[in-house]
Amino acid sequence: MSDEPEPHRADAHDHTHAAAGPTGRWGRLRHRAAHLLKPHSHETAERVDAALESSAEGLRALWISLAVLGVTAAAQAAVVAVTGSVALLGDTVHNAADALTALPLAVAFLLGRRAASRRFTYGFGRAEDVAGVLIVCTIAASAAATAYAAAHRLVDPRDLEHLPAVAAAAVIGFAGNEWVARYRIRTGRRIGSAALVADGLHARTDGLTSLAVLLGAGGAALGWPPADPLVGLLITGAIALVLKDAARQVLERLMDAVDPALVDRAEEALRAVEGVLDVGELRMRWIGHRLRAEVAIVVDAAWPVHKAHRVAVAAEHALLHAVPRLTAVTVHTDPHWEHPAADPHRALAHHRAFA
Structure with a gap:
């Protein structure tokens, strides 16, 4: 069945290529060709x-x-x-x-x-x-x-x-x-x-x-x-x-300042990933001469966990390519809810009020 979870593989590229790429079918083909010409890994x-x-x-x-x-x-x-x-x-x-x-x-x-x-x-x-x-x-x-x-x-x-x-x-x-x-x-x-x-x-x-x-x-x-x-x-x-x-x-x-142009580039890369409906909170910070990022993306609420995970890995992969000196990304997936009352984050609202 199509909704049956697939075995988890260690190679992030396998996840990414199994999922939709950042620019659709032709984008995936170009990306695979680029990997053949210049192999690399983000492990x-x-x-x-x-x-x-x-x-x-x-x-x-x-x-x-x-x-x-x-x-x-x-x-x-x-x-x-x-x-x-x-x-x-x-x-x-x-x-x-x-x-x-x-x-x-x-x-x-x-x-x-x-x-x-x-x-x-x-x-x-x-x-x-x-x-x-x-x-x-x-x-x-x-x-x-x-x-x-x-x-x-x-x-x-x-x-x-x-x-x-x-x-x-x-x-x-x-x-x-x-x-x-x-x-x-x-x-x-x-x-x-x-x-x-x-x-x-x-x-x-x-x-x-x-x-x-x-x-x-x-x-x-x-x-x-x-x-x-x-x-x-x-x-x-x-x-x-x-x-x-x-x-x-x-x-x-x-003070954890970053160039706003890097944030814009990261958001553009995330929105280009197929399956990402919206980009929520995006934070970036320098630790020495390396960048780390934390981002929340919105995906279809009806998707199973393994499918949402594929999109999260594809989003991480896109960021590692788009943002120079980015070495670590934490991607959080939020389901898209039609009605605010169904949002599971409501239980955290009283904590965020004081953040």
Whole structure:
């Protein structure tokens, strides 16, 4: 009989292809052809492999940028020791701080690779958000240190020496920071890590402030010593702007914010699945650089459980294809009721009133 339950199979693709695909018969044929050309799976083991791969990519970006910024900061520190440039000192402090922010991020990526436990049932991806907070605090501390050094030099002026060396160190600082900024931002966006993107923005500001050091050296060469500490104050202002952007990104992740365009894309994918009559509550959240989703879909109330389950698996499959970096989906099926009085959720209404 057609309503007899079928044996449950472990392969999610079997469920999906047995059910109606996202765009009907032709959509199913195209999807099967795509699987033949580019086989893939959404089983738990493969999702974990993808998550580990993204964490490994983030770690690689951190270690490489740490080495580049370490060499840059060391070269600049040697020049600061000889010249006493406050602007270059501020730039060196930022480069060193930016290099050190790789350490909490590396710890976060390593923690994120650990499996979920009975206490941390969602895993350890939130460690990235904690690292993001530490990065924001580091940016704020470096801004305060630079402002203090610049103000002190304004009160107690001092002539700069070896101006060509200061200019050369500034160019080195810009080149090193801009390369690291591009690398971190590109990698962070690819794997979905807000903390890594924030760290890249920090490096980019350090690169721009390195160019500003040239202004201080130029002013000193023209016989105006206050140029160096004044540029140091300008650097502080630039860092404050980056601090604002980085803090906003990290705070949004802590508040479970997602791009509304991702929600729209998810709803479109769900509504295209045959058998989905409507899409109810849809929630998405970042856990580290991975997305999780929870959604309620409406199906025909007359369907047996196994048929509704097929549609739920097809909906999950559609979301995994439609939303980048989505690694886990919980799909709840609600039956469509003609009369509100028959809605089984009425028993929960008094709980939802206070939600």
